[in-house]
Amino acid sequence: MPKMKSHTGMGKRVKVTGTGKILRQQTGLRHRLEVKASKETRSLSGTVEVAKNDLARVKKMLGR
Numbered sequence: 001m002p003k004m005k006s007h008t009g010m011g012k013r014v015k016v017t018g019t020g021k022i023l024r025q026q027t028g029l030r031h032r033l034e035v036k037a038s039k040e041t042r043s044l045s046g047t048v049e050v051a052k053n054d055l056a057r058v059k060k061m062l063g064r
Contacts, residue, residue, distance in 0.1 A: 004063050005063070006063035007062065014050065014058060015047070021049055022049065022055065023048065024047060024049075025047060027044075028044050029041065029044045029045065
């Protein structure tokens with residue numbers, strides 16, 4: 001039988017913690033930074049958990 005392949009792009013975008021949570025970077029921090037307030041850019045930095053609605057899809061892409 002062929003093996004299940006994980007989606008390599010998704011693997012580069014998310015990180016699975018030891019407890020099984022899936023973390024991602026927040027969006028909006030790639031361009032137009034001079035327009036955004038420093039407070040906004042600071043709040044966008046860091047990681048957050050993947051939304052509950054997207055968890056099943058992301059896990060399937062990761063092969064979990």
